[in-house]
Amino acid sequence: MIFDLDIIRELISALFLFMGSFLCISGGVGILRFPDFYTRMHAVGVTDTLAAAMILIGLMLQNPDGLVVIKLSLILLMTLFINPTASHALAKAAFHNGLMPLIEKNKKNNSLPDKKQESEKG
Amino acid sequence: MKRGELIESLINIVLLSLLVGIAIAIVCMKDLFAVVMLAGIYGLISASFFVVMDAVDVAFTEASVGAGISTLLMLVVITMTGRTEHPTRHKPLLAIFVVVVTGGLLIYGTFDMPYLGAIDAPIHTHVAPRYINESMQEVGVPNIVTAVLASYRAFDTFGEVVVIFTAGIGVLALLSVVRRRDEDSVIDSINDSMHEQHLILRIVSKMMIPFIMLFALYVQFHGDYGPGGGFQAGVIFASAIILYVLLFGLSTARKVINQTLIQLIAAFGVLFYGCVGLVSLLNGGNFFDYNVLSSDPIAGQHLGILLIEWGVGCTVASVMIIIFFNFAGRKEFQQRNGNLIDNISKKNKGI
Numbered sequence: 001m002i003f004d005l006d007i008i009r010e011l012i013s014a015l016f017l018f019m020g021s022f023l024c025i026s027g028g029v030g031i032l033r034f035p036d037f038y039t040r041m042h043a044v045g046v047t048d049t050l051a052a053a054m055i056l057i058g059l060m061l062q063n064p065d066g067l068v069v070i071k072l073s074l075i076l077l078m079t080l081f082i083n084p085t086a087s088h089a090l091a092k093a094a095f096h097n098g099l100m101p102l103i104e105k106n107k108k109n110n111s112l113p114d115k116k117q118e119s120e121k122g
Numbered sequence: 123m124k125r126g127e128l129i130e131s132l133i134n135i136v137l138l139s140l141l142v143g144i145a146i147a148i149v150c151m152k153d154l155f156a157v158v159m160l161a162g163i164y165g166l167i168s169a170s171f172f173v174v175m176d177a178v179d180v181a182f183t184e185a186s187v188g189a190g191i192s193t194l195l196m197l198v199v200i201t202m203t204g205r206t207e208h209p210t211r212h213k214p215l216l217a218i219f220v221v222v223v224t225g226g227l228l229i230y231g232t233f234d235m236p237y238l239g240a241i242d243a244p245i246h247t248h249v250a251p252r253y254i255n256e257s258m259q260e261v262g263v264p265n266i267v268t269a270v271l272a273s274y275r276a277f278d279t280f281g282e283v284v285v286i287f288t289a290g291i292g293v294l295a296l297l298s299v300v301r302r303r304d305e306d307s308v309i310d311s312i313n314d315s316m317h318e319q320h321l322i323l324r325i326v327s328k329m330m331i332p333f334i335m336l337f338a339l340y341v342q343f344h345g346d347y348g349p350g351g352g353f354q355a356g357v358i359f360a361s362a363i364i365l366y367v368l369l370f371g372l373s374t375a376r377k378v379i380n381q382t383l384i385q386l387i388a389a390f391g392v393l394f395y396g397c398v399g400l401v402s403l404l405n406g407g408n409f410f411d412y413n414v415l416s417s418d419p420i421a422g423q424h425l426g427i428l429l430i431e432w433g434v435g436c437t438v439a440s441v442m443i444i445i446f447f448n449f450a451g452r453k454e455f456q457q458r459n460g461n462l463i464d465n466i467s468k469k470n471k472g473i
Contacts, residue, residue, distance in 0.1 A: 078330075081326055081329070081330065082326075082330070085322060085323060085326045088322055088323070089320075089322075089323055092320075
């Protein structure tokens with residue numbers, strides 16, 4: 001019975017880790033492929049928070065007893081606070097400095113600041 | 123075992139090539155803001171590299187200093203100097219020649235060095251065996267790095283603290299500005315109007331700052347047992363205060379943190395560190411020989427390490443705060459003299 005539980009735990013952990021890695025990679029692809037700053041921001045901001053949470057939960061399941069779980073859940077809590085706030089700050093700073101989202105209408109105006117933003121993200 | 127080694131060397135290769143790529147990107151870029159960000163990433167990746175090498179203390183320092191606070195200080199500088207590098211008109215052929223020759227000589231020099239992790243390398247045969255085998259009996263601190271840094275090499279560490287203190291003095295001498303009281307209210311109102319925009323950031327940071335400070339204290343006092351110590355703790359503590367300044371404005375922070383007190387604490391840390399050495403001299407030991415601080419040598423070592431780490435933490439934290447306050451105060455001074463609104467928008471960008 002205990003053996004079974006271990007296998008199930010390992011499987012769930014692997015599933016979480018796999019989902020987290022997949023989300024990380026999809027966020028990276030999003031940064032490269034999305035057209036303007038805000039969509040890129042969205043790709044990374046959303047996936048990174050979820051991916052970090054999933055990877056941390058997966059790691060917790062790897063070693064379910066002891067201090068590790070507490071430390072990892074503290075990191076998780078911090079991530080859940082800090083990641084969205086950082087995304088918010090970035091997007092807000094960009095908006096305040098006059099970078100408009102890319103919509104059909106102002107595609108032309110956007111070509112220049114878009115490039116600049118790309119170098120900022122580096 | 124074999125597979126683990128393979129994965130580790132793969133991680134090393136990836137991290138080191140990322141470092142080279144970032145360094146080249148830094149050289150090529152003209153936008154200083156991007157350069158500063160890349161330098162921060164460089165610091166973070168070298169920190170990861172140090173973790174892979176099992177040098178957790180160094181990684182901790184690199185992450186907090188290289189990636190954290192130096193990036194912040196460079197950002198403050200950029201708000202004063204402007205964002206783009208001036209184009210050079212001449213071709214720096216001589217400089218390239220010198221750099222290439224020096225680099226070639228350095229690479230040539232590495233051929234004589236022992237291989238990474240070689241067991242007969244001088245660094246592993248000289249004093250390291252004694253540190254590893256006997257530090258537990260002699261110093262009684264589980265973290266060997268702290269034992270070496272704070273006890274065996276206490277004199278070197280004292281030198282480092284004095285260097286940091288000197289840096290703080292230098293910034294004070296060069297950059298400190300005399301503030302005129304009557305303009306405070308103007309700056310206040312500007313800051314208020316600016317910071318109403320940062321509501322979410324302010325609330326989240328208000329929640330975070332106490333925990334950052336608590337973490338700094340943990341790192342400070344847990345340095346004997348885990349990675350950490352005065353340097354890292356000081357930087358983390360200072361970063362909490364700098365975060366406060368970034369979000370609530372300089373004049374609010376000046377009300378919270380007394381500049382004179384901070385300067386006194388910076389000097390106090392160095393003096394305190396030196397005094398521990400003097401006390402051990404007076405008790406009949408060598409300079410920084412903590413064995414004589416207490417009747418039991420191990421207890422003396424513990425006490426000595428605790429005290430000097432406390433001195434280090436005080437000095438590092440207050441010097442970082444002094445540097446940041448003076449840089450930001452310089453900026454405020456520029457604002458007052460120049461076009462107020464124009465500069466505020468630049469500062470917003472910087473933050």
